Amino acid sequence: MKNVYLHSAVSISAQNTFDSDGFLEDMKPISGSTVPAQYPNYKDFIAPMASRRMATGVKMGVSAASKALYNAQLTQPDAIITGTGMGCIEDTEKFLNSIIGNAEEFLTPTAFIQSTHNTVGAQIALGLKCKAYNNTYVHAALSFESALLDAQLLLQQEEAKHVLVGGVDELGTEIISHVRHMEDANTNGIQVPFGEGASFFVVSSEAKAIQLVDMDICSTASENTIQQKLNGFLNNNEVQASDIDVLIAGRNGDVFDPYYDSISTLFKNPTELHYKHLIGEFYTASSFSLWTAFRILNRQHIPKPLIYKGETKSKISTILLYNQFKGRDHSFILLKR
Amino acid sequence: MGVAITGMGIISAIGHSVAESKTSLLAPKSGIGTLKHIQTKHSDQIKVGEITLSNADLTTQLQLPKDHNYTRTGLLGLFAARAALQDAQISAISEYRTGLISATTVGGMDMTELYLKQFATDPEAQKYIQSHHAGDSTQKIADALNITEFVTTISTACSSAANAIMLGARLIKAGKLDRVVVGGTDALSKFTINGFKTLMIQSDDHCAPFDANRKGLNLGEAAAYLVLESDDVIAKEQKQVLAFLSGYGNANDAFHQTASSENGEGAFLAMTKALELARLTPEHINYINAHGTATPNNDLSESVALQRVFGSHVPDFSSTKSFTGHTLAAAGVVEAVFAIIALQEQTIFPNLNFKSPMPETGLKPVTSVVKIEVQHILSNSFGFGGNCSTLIFSKA
Amino acid sequence: MTELRQELKEKIIEQLNLEEFTVADIADDDALFGDGLGLDSIDALELIVMLDKDYGIQLTDPKEGKEIFKSVAVLADYITDKRAK
Structure with a gap:
């Protein structure tokens, strides 16, 4: 493969x-x-x-x-x-x-x-x-x-x-x-x-600096099962939660944001980013977060407005994207430099 | 051998089940008639392949609460998808990694076009705001069938369901899913009736695919789904295989947003890719279920492409859109179900209303029900945006 | 006649959203389709609706459009002819 x-x-x-x-x-x-x-x-x-x-x-x-x-x-x-x-x-x-x-x-x-x-x-x-x-x-x-x-x-x-x-x-x-x-x-x-x-x-499939390690989608999950889903996803890819340098979450401030909290608790000291306050919410808004991750990994720099919480690490090599909409349509994308 | 098909479900103008569809195809009895369920100025100038059941009938049969916000697309989709799972004798979804890939172009338009101007004020209408987008019918089917993981929707106009079947097969082959329900659903709508009217390609009579004097298409509505399962599941569960999907190909005509190229390049490439993947040569194909919409442009372009692929030995072919009408996003899977019935019955179905071949190619489709030996069937579906897809089904 | 040709040019530019063109860019005998203005089959359908809506002329077969929409001059003649009847 x-x-x-x-x-x-x-x-x-x-x-x-x-x-x-x-x-x-x-x-x-x-x-x-x-x-x-x-x-x-x-x-x-x-x-x-x-x-x-x-x-x-x-x-x-x-x-x-x-x-x-x-x-x-x-x-x-x-x-x-x-x-x-x-x-x-x-x-x-x-x-x-x-x-x-x-x-x-x-x-x-x-x-x-x-x-x-x-x-x-x-x-x-x-x-x-x-x-x-x-x-x-x-x-x-x-x-x-x-x-x-x-x-x-x-x-x-x-x-x-x-x-x-x-x-x-x-x-x-x-x-x-x-x-x-x-x-x-x-x-x-x-x-x-x-x-x-x-x-x-x-x-x-031609090797370059930034690898899309894996991704997964899940139509339906509860706040609890989403944690299991993520653990399974990381295990499959032989990645520890501690390896994740940056989490980019699709927070939009609605009642389903606890899904992001639930994922966030899996990481000890994550730099957690958000972006929908900059571009708005729409069904393909998450594609913007992939663009963001690409730039961060290339430039090793995180613009301030993106930071939701946490300290910025000096070296950023692994980024996880997580998005959901109204508690449905969950997706994980894992990137590595 | 390809990917195993273990179940199918269908609802169209020629029947509410696989058995009823079979009866109509063998009769042969067309489902094309006068429009009943939609109020439009054009009802006297068109013929359609409409499903007799009303939304209320479907609601009752599906045992849904009366205040649901299913659109007709969703109702038809659930009806057929449920039948497909039953046919595959699947009751426990969570046993295996199961996905749903559904195709639609109409989506929630059948309700949006009724209620758009009431959305602002009428709470009864407002429930349909969220059901407008194309993913809604798929989501509802997934929820009703308890499919929770891989769920997605494809919309590439009239090749949509063929592409859904193709994706399902690729996911099974790659080992990402064990089992997947694939297909599509499209209801008739005022939007598409008027849309095709502006293109001046809707016939006021029963459509006559591949005929020299063809006047255009009849729109239809339908939903159909197949169940694809991995070889491991087949072995473990000792499942009976209905047929195999042995080849598939998608290519783009890259010629025009709506018109097909004169040399049928996209169609030619899609058929060639599918044959290569199936490791078959053109001589292996016993029957072609053509896209055959009965528009002047499609049928000529497709005929030229057929001659490019098959030379002077074009196999028996027909367009079953003369039975069902053009069911848009569902067409690819409706015709997949017909191909599987043809393989099971060793019988091919006629192209109704054909009288004289078009002078450009001289090709004559099959015009009666014929019993022949059928091992491999090629099925075409082409859509706006030059989207061309071919599927090949082989006898189990 | 000149007036009708002028009017048709304006309508064609507006209806087909030909932002890059002005009335002066379209000569009376310029081919509207193919190598001329580069219009296509969708434009032909747009023009058929324009004929119906603005001039009360109905075409039932899109193929008829091929001859009628050859150029602004031909189209203007066709409309004049039809109106006279």
């Missing part, structure tokens, strides 16, 4: 993460019910004739993918795998409203076509003329993780050498406002804004 390595990581988020070569130096606090991403200059990545039909998510996805390939010095990946929780919700809302607004008359095809969940992966392939394996996962907070797991499987089983994998979600307007409304009606609801973004990666 082949090892899996991260060759590049690119993120478009509510912070200046795409255009900057820095690492969250110019962090801006976010607030409100929703927060959009800081969009790149799409013209640098997408031809006008192609971009004219693209909604935000497709543009973010294609741009992030393009830069991830460039950074990894790769022109053609052996597979393109994307994850998106809400899919192309902008065009979905657009087509839905034109059905309702025009009473099913004079409807045009563009929004319908572009609303298909695999549009991002398809447009990346079309732009690259890439005929390779192409798949899209749409399973809420496991959307990106499912994509990454598929990539890992392709590499381990030697079905591919270099895989482009990413997570993308756009805010849209209507559904998200209803989701926010429901959330705010609950005092124990999500305490960060809803956000959007796209993080893309090139993962490869």
Whole structure:
């Protein structure tokens, strides 16, 4: 079985993460019910004739993918795998409203076509003329993780050498406002804004500095069983809890944060990081934490705003990512330098 | 030999079970008719493959509480997935590492399109806000079946279920799962009816795949699931194998967001990959269940791809979408179930409504129920975004 | 006639979101599809809806669009012709 390595990581988020070569130096606090991403200059990545039909998510996805390939010095990946929780919700809302607004008359095809969940992966392939394996996962907070797991499987089983994998979600307007409304009606609801973004990666079986040691997903677990799950996961990978230098947790301030506390207690002196207070919560927000881990391992530096608790160690070699959403869709990702 | 299939469940316009589907296929009796459950302006201009059971009927049959927030996609999915597990005689899920991979494109749209403008104020409607996203139906099926670990959803338009089956097989082969329920579910919706209307590829008559004068597709709705199990489980439990998934391949046409290329490149690559993986040559294939949507573009592109792979000896082929309509994300697994029935019955099913071959290729599909020796069946599913998938099923 | 051509150019740019183009960039006889403006089958469907909605002309077969949407000049002639009937 082949090892899996991260060759590049690119993120478009509510912070200046795409255009900057820095690492969250110019962090801006976010607030409100929703927060959009800081969009790149799409013209640098997408031809006008192609971009004219693209909604935000497709543009973010294609741009992030393009830069991830460039950074990894790769022109053609052996597979393109994307994850998106809400899919192309902008065009979905657009087509839905034109059905309702025009009473099913004079409807045009563009929004319908572009609303298909695999549009991002398809447009990346079309732009690259890439005929390779192409798949899209749409399973809420496991959307990106499912994509990454598929990539890992392709590499381990030697079905591919270099895989482009990413997570993308756009805010849209209507559904998200209803989701926010429901959330705010609950005092124990999500305490960060809803956000959007796209993080893309090139993962490869060719050895590089940062290894994706393993990952696992779990649809359902209690606060107790999640500890057992993690212990099992670490055991399988012959890693001790004390080996983990940094834990990056997907805290969003809701009533399910005790899951993170439960995991956190397994580690004696962890540097625990959080990130959703910087980019917002969305189904593929966790892809941002993989970008973060990649930068931390490369630069051996943790920007202050990321620190939730604990002291920063001088040498950072092993990072664990843990995310869940509403007590469901748990995922572990283990990285090593 | 491939990955063993030990159970299947299905609900579509031609039956609420494998047995009923078999009866319809052998009759042969199409399920295409007039739309009943959805209110749309276009109901007189389209024909659809609709499942007769209403949401209330499904709720009763599934013994769900009346105030549930299942969408129709979820209801159909649970109906078929439960049947698949029963067929595989699996009752204790936790015995083995069991996963669920479900495909959908419609997701919760059937409810969102009804209640979007009530979401702000109506508490009855609000329960469907959380069921809009595509993972919701999968999650509900997993919960009802007590599958707690590996659960995910695939959405690559009309090849979705084929890709779900493919992922399941890869996870079994890699030893990551012992057992996996794979398939897909899509309900009819106003959204897709109007969407395909804008593409002007919906026929007002019974669809006629591969016919020179084909006018377009009929939309359908369906859910179907297969149970895949590892060789170890098969041996340990002495399970009866229905058929084997011996090959699979996915490739991208990389030509256009919706249209297929003239030379059917993506389809050609997917079929070639699947044959290679199955270690079969084109001569080994006895029957092809084509994607065959009956749109001018797909059927021509697919025919060209078939001729590229099989030369002048294209095997018997047909599109069973003339029975079920195009069931979108479920199509790949609906047709997988039909392929398995064909292997079991040593019988292949007709391409209904075919009259004359298209001049470009001259290919003629099978037009009646035929008993032949069937060892290997190739099944195609192609979707928007150039997503092309091929599965090969072999006799147990 | 010139007015209709001008109007069609504006509508095409707006409907198809051709941000890079101005009316001056589209000559009356420029091919709209293929090597000309580079429009594709989805654009053709968009234009079919435009014909229906704005000019009351209904096409039932998308193939008819191929001839009609050859250029702005051809399209304008077609619309004028249909309106006269």
